[in-house]
Every structure is written in structure tokens, then in C-alpha cells.
Amino acid sequence: MLINAANRPADELTTGEREDPSYAFSGGVLGFVFYWLAFALPFVVYGTNTLLFMLYTWPFFLALLPVSVLVGILIHRLLSGRLLFSVPLCALLVVTLFWQTFSLLSGW
Numbered sequence: 001m002l003i004n005a006a007n008r009p010a011d012e013l014t015t016g017e018r019e020d021p022s023y024a025f026s027g028g029v030l031g032f033v034f035y036w037l038a039f040a041l042p043f044v045v046y047g048t049n050t051l052l053f054m055l056y057t058w059p060f061f062l063a064l065l066p067v068s069v070l071v072g073i074l075i076h077r078l079l080s081g082r083l084l085f086s087v088p089l090c091a092l093l094v095v096t097l098f099w100q101t102f103s104l105l106s107g108w
Contacts, residue, residue: 021081023073023076023077023080023081024073024077026076026081026083027072027073027074027075027076027077027086027090028069028072028073029072030072030075030076030086030087030090031068031069031070031071031072031073031090031094032065032068032069032072034068034072034090034091034094034095035064035065035068035069035094035098037091037095038068038094038095038097038098038099039061039098041095041098041099042054042102053105053106057105060101060105061098061101061102064097064098064101067097068094068097068098071090071093071094071097072090072094075089075090075093076090
């Protein structure tokens with residue numbers, strides 16, 4: 001039997017032992033999800049004709065995937081993990097980034 005000589009519960013952590021919350025996973029998931037929602041948006045607006053356009057311009061949109069994930073991580077970290085604020089802001093930024101790229105490439 002082990003004896004706890006510190007007179008405190010064994011599962012209590014001191015301030016030096018506490019871990020910081022991880023914002024990377026949930027922020028990355030936010031960026032990833034909103035990337036795919038933004039990817040589907042031109043198909044909803046313009047229909048299946050967008051498929052031919054995406055066939056020729058896919059490297060530009062593929063390059064937005066890691067950018068979207070990093071934007072999600074950054075926004076979630078800057079807002080200290082508050083989902084109420086980080087979800088709409090991440091959605092707005094990722095969709096705007098995707099739509100600007102689409103508009104620039106399509107010439108509209």
C-alpha cells in the first residue's frame with residue numbers, strides 16, 4: 001500500500017502540472033469541415049457545370065485545404081476555444097477565401 005505523504009489527494013494536479021487545452025484539433029476540424037462546405041457551394045449555386053471548371057483548376061482549390069485548416073486553428077486559438085465565436089468566424093473566413101479564389105479564376 002502506498003502512502004500519500006503530501007496530505008492532498010493523489011489525483012490533484014499542481015499548477016505546474018496542468019496541461020494547456022489543445023485548440024489545434026478542434027480548430028483543424030472546423031477548418032476542414034468548412035473547406036468542404038465551401039467546396040460544395042459553387043455546385044449549389046452554378047450546378048454541375050462547375051465540375052468541368054473544377055477539373056482544370058483543382059490545384060488552386062487543393063492548395064486552400066491546408067490554408068483552411070490553419071485558419072481554423074488560428075481562429076480557434078485566438079478566441080481561446082470559444083466555439084460560439086470561432087465557428088461563425090471560421091466559416092466566414094474559409095468560405096470567403098474559397099469564393100474569392102473561385103471568382104478570381106472564373107473571371108466574374
